[in-house]
Amino acid sequence: MLNNLVNSIDPYLLQILVNIGIGIILALGLNIITGLTGQLSLGHAAFMSVGAFTGALLTIKLGLPFYLTILLSGSITAVVAALIGWPILRLSGDYLAICTLGFAEIVKVVFLNLDITNKALGLTVPLPPSFLPMPIIVLIVVVLAIIASAFIQNSRFGRALMAIRDDEIAAESMGINIARYKVQSFAVSAFLAGIGGCLYGHFLGYINPSDFGFLKSIDMLSMIVLGGLGSVPGAVFGASILSAAPEFLRFMSQYRMLVYGALLVFLMVFRPNGLLGGVNFTDLVLRKLGVKPHLATHKQEGQ
């Protein structure tokens, strides 16, 4: 039945939708380390790459059930991130960004030279052993990723991350173990990137280490900056727009990347905090329902 439903959608549209879904997963992942924790990562494509190749190899060599492959790809990527994050997350700002950039290049070159990743030829990924069609799986993962992100943001863990973003010294004086939280945040972020990569590989059917270069990292960063750093709806929105834009702008043929670039520039000039940056959705909903949250508490407090 689900197969019929999926087949009834125009394949071109379906492909765009799946791309958006994978974009959302990647953006939500990057949002945790860069948006919430404030640590700029310019190498997230490397984690996507690790997840994609891990996932592909698990399916090719072991033929594991797909849900297990997804979870394992994410977990292995998270472990890689924790190992690399432990030394480099001591750096801040530009230095960290350059380090993540370098790490991504290393991953790319290593994968281009390993036999197991089939060197520069890349891997052909077979259809995963799963009874659910791919687009439905992506949809399920997107929903889970959104719920998990929202949950993290409102948890004690998420608060600690935001405190680190706002002021590291103050956060440390509050009793937050900065080094540990940064590494954990990096691992969670990479977990989602790995899952995104795994889905990407299985959906496309072919992966090549060069697909996960610097531009891919910048794509992810653009999504969360456009949507608004640190905002879950922003990441979803930014990923949707930027994943779909190249397709919708296709009629402009070779000018489309020019227009795409110009769009980003305009957006940053007029909405420097991102489209949904600084928008509090709980307050918005309350206001729509006729409650004025700020005024209400003021009346209450100011006798």
Place this chain on the structure above:
Amino acid sequence: MLTVDNLSVYYGAIRALHQVSCRVDQGEIVALIGANGAGKTTILTTISGIVSSSTGSIAFEGEDITRMPAHQIVTKGISQVPEGRRVFARMSVQENLEMGGFILSNKQEIKQGIERAFTLFPRLAERRKQAARTLSGGEQQMLAMGRALMSNPRLLLLDEPSMGLAPMLVEKIFEIIVEINKTGTTIMLVEQNASMALSIAHRAYVLETGEVVLSGSASDLASNPEVRKAYLGE
């Protein structure tokens, strides 16, 4: 309560502190006064673990905390109001206070702490939902103090509480410091405003280029001709 013994701190090749010894007893307000760059802030940040010392030792309630990381020192009962307040700019007043209680696991305790902060600083209650960056300097100072008190510290380290505040507000803040001290919290205070600091402190240390040059009861120091000349503007 707190004993600092022969503490030396270097920032690279620059010597910030040279064999500083001082102590704080239970229930006291101790002031560190001195000019810019004398090393006052360095003493506080070394005690709280933000800066690591080169030689010397720091003991709190008999336990050596010299090499302990900052996030563990908070759990021992030392809390710091950092220089320049350092409130979490994008978080609301309430969220800032909640962060102050990060090491508390009991929700009830956090709630009581917030209520206590609001009683101490009624202004903060009015601004409960407001982002900390939209507060005035004085309100941010109150928030930083309220936040530091959330972890129920036995020793409160205050770094330049008067910095950048209007004179009336400075008096208000110092009244509250005395009030906090009366409820049983021991206080170590770093101040540029020496007359204000000496007026509320029990004892004080005078620092010059990283060394303690004078120490004694606050009233003795306030009447010491050298101190009056150098720090009280006579």
